[in-house]
Amino acid sequence: MIFNEMNMMDKLDWLSESLATVIANVAYTSWKHFSNEQKELVKVAFHKDLESNNIDVTDELIEAVKEEFLGSPMASMLIEYISKFAKITKQLKQDSKSTIIKFNEFGFPMILHTVIKDFKIEPYAQYSDSLVIAHKPKQRRKVWETRVLPYEELMIYDGWIDIDTDKVLNNVIKSNDFVTVKQSKYRCFDKRFLSDIRNLINVQPLAILN
Template identity: 80%
Template sequence: MGNIKSMNMVEKLDWLSESLVTAITNVAYTSWEHLSDEQKELVKVAFHNDLKSNDVEITDELIKEVKKEFPGSPMASMLIEYISKFTKVTKELKQNSKATIVKFDEFGFPVILHTVIKGFEIEPYAQYNDSLVIEHKPKQKRKVWETRVLPYEELMIYDGWVDIDTDKVMHNIIKSDEYVTIKQSKYRCFDKSFLSDIKGLINQQPLIIV
């Protein structure tokens, strides 16, 4: 198809379109909408492999032009996933598996969740090209929750439900007697040492760190 690095924007869009069409027809001679979920995954893998083998640089400008030129195509989301740091997360997570999620809430306080993964997706959000959405059902809860992780946020996920003494990790005991126990938080908002302390406390490697 030629060296994409030397192409102008119009030529790059044509190259990408041809690559995606080829990936689709190699899986099944039909349109994207008529592919099964398994077939769509095969197409995505083939398209990403083509990008990698041709050393294609994905820029915000290119993604913007793809969205404009191919509004009904899955190409833009595939490009976003290709460069997203969350791609490795989706490769490791498994539906209906138990997991321990360690992250900060929106106010910067540590959150540890024992949950069951129900689904996950990389999608644009606000001004960000990508964000990770994890659908999960927390332990002893009936409803499925949705947790969104933005590109600048940190996240650790452990396989299974890992027992963590959160009180021990998060607080220092200033005073304790038979009448009262006074505790002090070890961390300020969004203190990165919290995640490293959790990792050091648990005798198990995280399944995912972002």
């Protein structure tokens, strides 16, 4: 029987069997004893099963899963499957040097050289999903977390890329031996900032959200 034509109880049974099979194929132990790498393998395999069976993941289905399978990772996996961030997480690798570019709180580009340690998709405030990137910035000892919301702009490049931020942000309107006067190219949160950075780097981003 086609999944999308099943009643809710049959859908829950199908999902439960699918996830249980995937978990058993990765390691025969309880979920809490899985390593992060094993959990990632389970998620990828579960998503492939959803995709190959053309599963229509709806908000109603996710809510039913949350109610039926308390403590199970299934709901978060379903949320990630339909999230706009899902394509980004497929491109990210743990312990990889990356250049993260996004707007800071004042609306101007922030260039961050860092090492990505982990990433996840989870609900946040009024948003059904958000992307959380755990990373260790260059020359820092502690792991930081950067949260990206659905409406935000984001670019991630492989490796640490040096960028002349002053050239990206400002135009020189007056310069002589005594003074240099600069003016911001655009208003805050203007997408053209990120377009200019892409053109300046001239390398395809590993992941992009716009």
